[in-house]
Amino acid sequence: MILADVAYYEEWWIQVIKAIVIFAVALQLVPVILIAERKLLGRFQGRYGPNRVGPYGALQPLADILKLLTKEHSRPTTSIGFLFAVAPMISILTAVAAFAIIPFGNVQNIFGTPVGLYGIDVSIGPLYLFAFGAVAFYGIMLGGWSSGSKYSFLGAMRGAAQLISYEVSQGLALVGVIFTAGTLSLTGIVQAQAGMWYIVPQFFGFIIFLVASFAETNRAPFDLTEADAELVGGYNTEYGGGRFASYFFAEYLNVLVVSGIVTTVFLGGWMMPFGIHPPGWVDPFVVLFKMAIISFFFIWVRATLPRLRYDQLMSFGWKILLPLATLNTLVTAILVTVTH
C-alpha cells in the first residue's frame, strides 16, 4: 500500500544531513524571530524594546534561553508526571516536523549531487501539515490537562475548541489553491505559480488562511489559550525552565512554519516577481525574505488587535470564516471547471 508518493529521493546520507540542517536552521531562526518580535513590539508602542544585552540588544534571546534552561524543573503535586514531561516535547516535535516540508528551493546541484532544498517533497504536502497541526494540539491539550491546575485546564480546553474550529477554515482556504494548482506537492504548487502568485487569484483564500493561521498558532488576537489577563498563563501556567522554553520555542517555530506555508502556497515560494530568474543559491534567501514579511505581519497584528472574547472567537470562526472559506472553495471549483 502506498500512502504517499515522494517526488525525489536522495541518498540516505543526504537525507540525514538535510534533517540536521533543517533542525539547525529552525533552531537559528527562533531566536531571530524572538528578538524581532520584542524589538518590533517596542517600536509599535513608541519604545525601543530590549537594547541592553549585546549590541542593540541582539543577545537578549540568548540571555532569555540561558535563564530558562538554568531554572529548576518544578511541577505541581497534582500533575501527571509522565504526560507533563512529554507534552512540551510533542509541541516542539510537531513544529519541527512541519518545518521539514517547506521548500526553500528546487532541486539543485550541490558539488555535483542533486539535492532538493526541502526536507521531503511528499505528494500530500498540506495533508502532512494538517496532520502535524492536529498532533500539535495534543501538546497543548496534554500539557494543560496533566498540569492538574484549573487555569491550565481552561486554557487547554479553549485551545482544543479553537484549534478544531479554525483548522476547518484553514484547510478549506487551501483547497482553492489545490484546485487551481492541481497538485498536493508543495514544490508543485510553487511551480504552478510561475505565471502568477496565488495571492492574486486566491486573495480571499489568502486572507482566510492567514486569519485561521493566527488562531492555529495561538497568536494575538486569538491567543485565548494563554490569555494572561484571565488564565495566568493558560496551558503553560505550571511550566517553568526548559519545558516552558520548549513551549515557547514551539510557539515561535509555528509562526515560522505558517509563514513558510503562506510563502509557499500564496507568495510563490522561491519565485521572484517580474520574471527575474536569479541563480539557484538565491532561492532560500527569497523564501526567508518572504517568511520575514509574513512574520512581521504576525507581530504587527499582535501590536494592533486586542484579544477576542471566547464567544466572539467561536462565532467568528464558525459563522464568518467557515462560510467565507466554503464560498471561496465553491467559486474556485466552478471557475476551474469552467475554464478547463
Next chain:
Amino acid sequence: MPWDPGKDVVEVVRGPRPGAAGGAYRAFGETLRGLKTTFARMIEGPHTIQYPEQKVPVYPRFRGRHKLHRFDDSDPTHPNLEKCVGCSLCAAACPADCIRVVAAENTPENRISAGERYAAVYEINLSRCIFCGYCEIACPFDAITMGHDYELSDYDRSDLIFTKEMLLAEPVERTPLRNEGE
C-alpha cells in the same frame, strides 16, 4: 414651519449590528485602520528617554539637593567666608524637621562665616527632606539654596545625612539644565 434644531443637535449614525455580516465587514475595515495606526507609530519612532545616558533637563527653579554657599574669593571684605551664620531659621521653617544646626561664635583667629556666629554643625537628613524649599525662603543670607541634583539614592540611610562639608562642596552637576524655550 418645522422647528429647525440648528447645529446643536448631533445626528447619531448607528453602525451595523456587531454580530451580523455588516458588523464583520466593518470590523475588517476597523482592523485595517488599526494596522495603519500602529504602523504610523512605528514610523514615528520611539519616544523613550534612555535614562542613565540621557536625562530630562530640569527647569531653573527645580528644587533638588540643597547647596550651602560661600562668598567669592574675589570679594576682599569676606574672603572665602561661609554665608551661613548659624541662625537656625531654616531648621525652624523646615516642615519635615530634617535640618540640624549647631551654632558657634566666630573668633578673630578662627573666622569662618561673615556674621558673628557660624554653623559648627549643619546637617540635612535627605531621607526626610520633602524638597519644599522653605529653608531657601527662610534664609536671610541666601546661604542655602536648592540645587538641581535629583539622583540621591544610596545604599545606607546614614549616608543620606548630608554634612556641612558635603553641602558646601561643589556638587557634581549630574542634571542638565533646561535652556530658554526648551
